[in-house]
Amino acid sequence: MHKDFEKFCHRFQELTEKNENISVTLEKGIPIVQELISSDLWFRDFLKEALIERSWLKQQQPTLWPNELTLYRSPDQSFLVLAYIWEPFSADAIHDHGSWGIVASFINDIEEVKFRRQDDGTVAGYAELEETVTRVLKPGEITCVLPLNAGIHQMENLSGEIAVTLNVYGRTVRRGYLQYFDRERKAVKRVYPPRTYKQVLMVRTAGVMGSGEDILKGALVNPLPDYVKEEYEAAITVSKRRAP
Numbered sequence: 281m282h283k284d285f286e287k288f289c290h291r292f293q294e295l296t297e298k299n300e301n302i303s304v305t306l307e308k309g310i311p312i313v314q315e316l317i318s319s320d321l322w323f324r325d326f327l328k329e330a331l332i333e334r335s336w337l338k339q340q341q342p343t344l345w346p347n348e349l350t351l352y353r354s355p356d357q358s359f360l361v362l363a364y365i366w367e368p369f370s371a372d373a374i375h376d377h378g379s380w381g382i383v384a385s386f387i388n389d390i391e392e393v394k395f396r397r398q399d400d401g402t403v404a405g406y407a408e409l410e411e412t413v414t415r416v417l418k419p420g421e422i423t424c425v426l427p428l429n430a431g432i433h434q435m436e437n438l439s440g441e442i443a444v445t446l447n448v449y450g451r452t453v454r455r456g457y458l459q460y461f462d463r464e465r466k467a468v469k470r471v472y473p474p475r476t477y478k479q480v481l482m483v484r485t486a487g488v489m490g491s492g493e494d495i496l497k498g499a500l501v502n503p504l505p506d507y508v509k510e511e512y513e514a515a516i517t518v519s520k521r522r523a524p
């Protein structure tokens with residue numbers, strides 16, 4: 281690990297251990313991120329190591345975002361450092377987050393659009409969004425996100441070159457999934473990391489098949505996180521509705 285990155289992780293660990301509220305953590309965390317991205321030598325070192333010593337690549341877990349690199353996980357799970365590599369003219373979906381985040385433009389410009397949710401979230405699958413801020417972040421510039429509905433946004437690389445952002449996320453307040461928003465259809469859906477997604481798709485499929493309820497109830501004896509159990513329960517409801 282490059283000494284600049286090591287120092288960054290150490291300073292961030294000291295900050296999160298103070299357990300201050302989100303706004304203080306963000307306020308104190310921003311200059312620590314700014315200092316790290318004032319030089320790209322540590323990132324060059326990281327790329328060199330990751331590409332030459334292939335072990336780094338093998339350790340990467342499949343995550344929800346294929347363009348995501350996990351650079352560091354704090355041992356106490358109080359923060360996570362990621363880099364996102366944005367292909368030319370690529371954008372992510374409008375999404376929320378399970379934690380606070382500090383997002384820094386690192387290599388080339390990236391655009392961010394923030395949204396405010398206008399409905400009260402009580403109708404499953406329904407969401408109305410209003411655009412609030414659109415901003416192009418130049419390298420070295422930073423934006424922050426808050427957990428859940430307070431941090432809905434979308435990022436886009438408007439240029440014909442690769443862009444990189446450095447993202448630091450705090451302790452997760454909602455584990456297991458994010459939400460994607462479709463503004464035109466006024467819709468919201470959960471999105472899961474690849475392995476969970478396969479499981480959820482099978483659960484939903486069992487819900488629309490004959491005798492699906494038996495399969496689902498049988499599988500529910502396994503220990504499952506609450507957000508997966510909710511998928512089982514929704515599929516059982518579908519299955520009951522379809523039963524002759």
Ligand SMILES: [Fe+2]
Pocket residue numbers: 375376377425433
């Ligand atoms: Fe995001």
